[in-house]
Amino acid sequence: MVDRLLAIGDIHGCLTALELLLEKVQPTSRDQVIVLGDIVSRGLDTRGCIELLMELQTRVPLLCLMGNHEEFMLDARDDDIACGSWLYFGGEETLLSYDPEYAEARIENVLETHWEFIESFPDYYETEHEIFVHGMVDPDLPLTEQDTNEFRWRKFEDVRPHISGKQVICGHTSQKSGLPLNLQHSICIDTNACRGGWLTCLDVTGEVAHQTSEAGEYRMLDMNTIVED
Numbered sequence: 770m771v772d773r774l775l776a777i778g779d780i781h782g783c784l785t786a787l788e789l790l791l792e793k794v795q796p797t798s799r800d801q802v803i804v805l806g807d808i809v810s811r812g813l814d815t816r817g818c819i820e821l822l823m824e825l826q827t828r829v830p831l832l833c834l835m836g837n838h839e840e841f842m843l844d845a846r847d848d849d850i851a852c853g854s855w856l857y858f859g860g861e862e863t864l865l866s867y868d869p870e871y872a873e874a875r876i877e878n879v880l881e882t883h884w885e886f887i888e889s890f891p892d893y894y895e896t897e898h899e900i901f902v903h904g905m906v907d908p909d910l911p912l913t914e915q916d917t918n919e920f921r922w923r924k925f926e927d928v929r930p931h932i933s934g935k936q937v938i939c940g941h942t943s944q945k946s947g948l949p950l951n952l953q954h955s956i957c958i959d960t961n962a963c964r965g966g967w968l969t970c971l972d973v974t975g976e977v978a979h980q981t982s983e984a985g986e987y988r989m990l991d992m993n994t995i996v997e998d
């Protein structure tokens with residue numbers, strides 16, 4: 770048994786919000802932290818976010834899941850066309866963070882240890898009562914039988930409970946309200962951190978959400994007050 774199950778939504782290079790979030794939540798070796806993917810792209814400091822998470826993993830049980838932006842980045846590594854399209858979707862900011870001058874976006878600058886870290890991300894994580902995933906799941910199929918692209922790409926739309934009966938906790942579909950979308954059987958915690966919204970850490974066990982912004986703000990939400998049908 771862990772003290773707290775903690776899920777962190779789409780970080781997208783927002784190092785200020787991530788640092789403040791970890792300072793507020795103070796994860797320990799008795800917690801389990803799951804980062805729901807899309808750590809990279811768009812925000813100013815992907816490199817810093819990856820470094821911080823790699824360091825945190827040395828002292829806290831931490832698992833990062835594969836998002837569609839990690840998929841973009843891995844595809845860009847060996848393919849100029851894929852790299853060109855990723856640059857347009859936020860990859861440019863990612864690669865600039867690997868240049869000390871923040872001037873040149875060169876994929877060769879990404880550290881080998883960072884590639885290995887990103888390659889290790891699985892598509893989902895399951896506990897006895899929860900499924901953690903970046904995108905979404907097909908509600909009618911067991912996880913082992915579905916198209917794995919769903920895990921990284923499927924949007925949080927027309928959501929129904931998963932056949933397993935487990936609660937699904939995901940990111941990917943940005944909530945412009947800045948609030949997690951809490952359907953109880955499924956919760957989306959991409960709260961638009963990189964576009965003036967919030968970075969969310971859902972404490973599944975405590976039924977609260979901690980949120981921070983790139984502007985240095987912090988707030989806590991009672992998940993039971995934001996339930997939607």
Ligand SMILES: [Mn+2]
Nearest residue numbers: 807836837941
């Ligand atoms: Mn995504």
